[in-house]
Amino acid sequence: MDRTGSETHVMPYRTLVRVWLVLLGLTGALVAAGTTLHPSLSVWAMLVITPVKAGLIFYYFMHLKYEKPLLTGLVFVTLGLLVLVIGLLFSDLFYR
Amino acid sequence: MTTAAGAHGGHVDHEGARFGMWLFLFTEILLFGGLFILYAAYRARYPNEFHEAGGHLDAVIGVANTVILLTSSLTMAASITALRTGQRRRALASLAGTIALGVLFLVNKYFEWSGEIARGFYPDSPLLAGRPQGEQIFFGLYYSMTGLHGLHVMAGIVLLAVMLALVLRHRITGGEYHKLENAGLYWHLVDVIWVFLLPLFYLAA
Structure with a gap:
């Protein structure tokens, strides 16, 4: 069978699990920021943490890397x- | 770019297939992006009302559903890794797990919406009619954005069920995996959208 175009890198299980754990940790940080910080600070925490979480999914799970x-x-x-x-x-x- | 037709021994353009899927995902990003812009505009106009209305949502279910979707993204990615490394059974189990987590997400969503509706928080309800306009707008956005996302989860579950059947029939294999990879891209994007919905609605208070 003829295949053109690059086949994506096979992502090791270890990397996937690490990314997942970081994502869970960041979700916990997001919840903690929302419940403990002053509202203006928690908004900033959300503005930083949420794009980082999305970036990790794009970069590793969606193979953008x-x-x-x-x-x-x-x-x-x-x-x-x-x-x-x-x-x-x-x-x-x-x-x- | 050439059409992928690998199952019949034809020409397979993995990169083209992936690129086409990403183009579709861009339209999805812009679709939800428009709704996020709408949310941002109204949140800036009614900050106190949004804060108040967010307090009526169940943040525990919102966070639980986040954990469920993040885990489903892990199992989705693991199924592709398993298939490409020749572990077909593990790929099937991971894929079935992803579907089960998607269904669990929707079950939680059902109980969440039922609870909100039972307490009188739904568009045009007598309770909301007596509350400030900002809170009415918040719940309108909440139902339309999480509802549209829920429809995407349903579509994803159907898509993944088809992928599961194709893997079972050996139509998707370790060498011919682009359909599963594209379905995975869709599923991960649905997860990314939820990642943004969590702070906007459930942690808004």
């Missing part, structure tokens, strides 16, 4: 577009 720069770049462009629109929205809300 082993993809070609074109695909990785397109993912960043898509997410960057969202961040840009959200930034423009808040600039409109705060300065209108």
